[in-house]
Amino acid sequence: MFIFVARRLAVAIPTLLILVVLSFVLMYAAPGGPFNSERPLPPEVLRNIEAKYGLDQPFWKQIVNYVVGVVTQFDFGPSFQYKDRTVNDVIAQGFPVTLTYGFWSFVVAVTVGVSLGVAAAIKQNTWLDYLAVGISIGAQVLPNFVMAPILLLVFTLWLGWLPGGGWNGGQWEYLIMPVLALSTSYMASIARITRSSMLEVLNTNFIRTAQAKGLPMRRVIWHHAMKPAMLPVLSYLGPAFVGMITGSVVIDVIFSTGGIGQFFVNSAFNRDYSVIMGITILVGTLTILFNLAVDILYAWIDPKIRY
């Protein structure tokens, strides 16, 4: 097990480094700097500003400084746009918000998706099954940026039940729509995957044996079928995580929740490279760590994987 984890880490760390270097090179290659505005600054002023941000140093020095700063102190440097803030300040402000509704979206997608899928598999070809399959097919064509306006239209404009945006410290009224919009399509996919893998497991010999022993259905499902049936779901969690963290950009923009996505898009319009890079690297790190955790969990659950 230790060797397995070590080997996975040996891939994860270079991947992260590649991501950091790649985004730095991309930024360096960008035509025009962050201080090129419509009204050009006097050259000496520009020079001073560039010196302040370290942009006058040679490429190698800049990249080494940046990578060392990121790796040793998680320091992404100053923001070019918000003059009084560093990228770390921006992340510290936005990330807790993203994490809060992201966490709840994940919980909702997994719990509802898995329950729906298991229920549909157990009651195959009943109304419950058709309902679950119907929901999951319908929800598949409703990605977050389609779901969000529909929710807003129904619950804010027509019914007036929920606030149309804002965060307000994460009160539950403000959480419902972001979580629903973000989780729906993943919930649907998880339900579909759970249903088909559960059906497959329920047709295997060891389940038949368990039933023949006279075990109650509940025990068969929970103690025998659940573990193998969850494996495909587990391997879907990685992509789902990436999808949700990406989707948070749209959620932030639509619901003005103030998460990192909002800063990301604003910075994209303002060419605030350091913020974009910082957020990209943060998200990349999270993704890689999450995938690592999923892989380890998978190896731990699945007896067929030898490490």
Place this chain on the structure above:
Amino acid sequence: MLPNPSTVESVAAAMDMAELRGRSLWADARTRFSRNKAAVVSLVLLILIGAFAVFGSYLTTHERDFIDFSLTGRYAYLGVPSFETGHYFGTDADGRDLYARTVQGTGISLMVGAVGALVAVTVGTLYGATAGYFGGRIDGAMMRIVDILMSIPFMFVLILMLVIFGRSIFMLFLGIGLISWLDMARIARGQTMTIKNKEFVEAAHAIGVHPAKIILRHIVPNLLGIVIVYATLLIPNMIIFESFISYLGLGVQEPDTSLGALIGEGARNMGNGVLWQLFFPLFFFVMTIFALFFVGDGLRDALDPKDR
């Protein structure tokens, strides 16, 4: 005799040949497909949507980028959908004809799907088949690259690229091309591993056929079924991907538009009582994705060898 395919383009040729040689197989798939009602209806729907995107602009006299200043500030009641003004789908906030814009948006979305699928089929299949055929260390290295690329949150990197190199349709296509082949490479590799130990590959190997030729002529045609299925299932994801970026305003730039950009505009104007600006693009988007999913599902049932 078959021509000697040695370039990427020849995959398309190989596709035709596979159809000629294995007629019974493909005819079989056709009957399976036509028995699936949802898939057939979706295919018809898809053809209609395609026709809308291609010929829709001939049905209106309005230009998609003509700004009608007489509607400025009054579009909420002067720009409503009506046959009298010729704005079938109404106008947007700038007084531009929404019908013409929806036609273009649908076209761009379908094109994005097609480009993504094309890159996935050519690059992904060849990459995966090569990795799977050679196996061992080459396979390990090639697949490790795919793993690394897959674990990067690409939306963020693509937006970074769009910011740096300027927002354009070309960059968008490039970005979509960069990621679309990854899944396909994995699928093609897995399938190649099961094919490569079959007798016909062994026979080709035994009489000294060059590996490149074995891959192109013996392995790739046998992958096509599964490749086509996954390419169809990939298209909606590519369309969603592009719409996501355009929704944020970072993708296709004015005066051009795509369904994602139109949905975004409609969503922002939702509170002004101009719901048609949201509904028409949303309708075409949802229908396209829906139809593609069902066609893909139907194709999978018809072509997936596991199901036989």
